[in-house]
Amino acid sequence: MACGALCRIPRAVAGGDIANAGYRHGWRPGWLGQCLRWQVRGVLIFLRSVPEIVWALLFVRAVGLGPTAGVLAIAITYAGMLGKVYAEIFESVDQRPAHALLQSGSGRLAALAYGILPNAAAELTSYTVYRWECAVRASVVMGFVGAGGLGQQIDLSMRMFAGDEVASMLLTFLLLVLLADQLSRLLRRQFT
DSSP states (O other), X not given: OHHHHHHHHHHHHHHHHHHTTTGGGTSOOOHHHHHHHHHHHHHHHHHHHSOHXXXXXXXXXXXXXXXHHHHHHHHHHHHHXXXXXXXXXXXXXXXXXXXXXXXXXXXXXXXXXXXXXXXXXXXXXXXXXXXXXXXXXXXXXXXXXXXXXXHHHHHHHHXXXXXXXXXXXXXXXXXXXXXXXXXXXXXXXXXX
């Protein structure tokens, strides 16, 4: 299910980039750009407004029991969350480097890659790792509704009164959260 977290990052970056296309460079887009911006924002709002447990129940009905339903549910919900936050981070960083690149003839992608992303990298990384940690926790809940993963194993072990198995899985879960915390700290140090 953590794969779902990793799979949604490119979609969230693209969604955040599209949602902010004009405002990032100090000009207002035309009516077509405005329409695209509001459509992308609307999709992001819809994706994050439906809880992952509801998505999981829908996907369990669509693809059956197993980790695929959980991965899809978490990926969809967190793509909406990450897209919104990435858009806000892109709006909040210093726009002057990107504007200077555009004025010197660079393309929009180069302005994003060299003008916006370096300034936003620490915040993006920190929030992404935090949401990955949240996705790991959510995957445990998903398992209780039949979406596979660690939660399903914990549920089965609890039903069989295998306390030692439950304890070892909870310890594994704790180690995953600690690993995410250490990774976040390491990456933040790298980008600041």
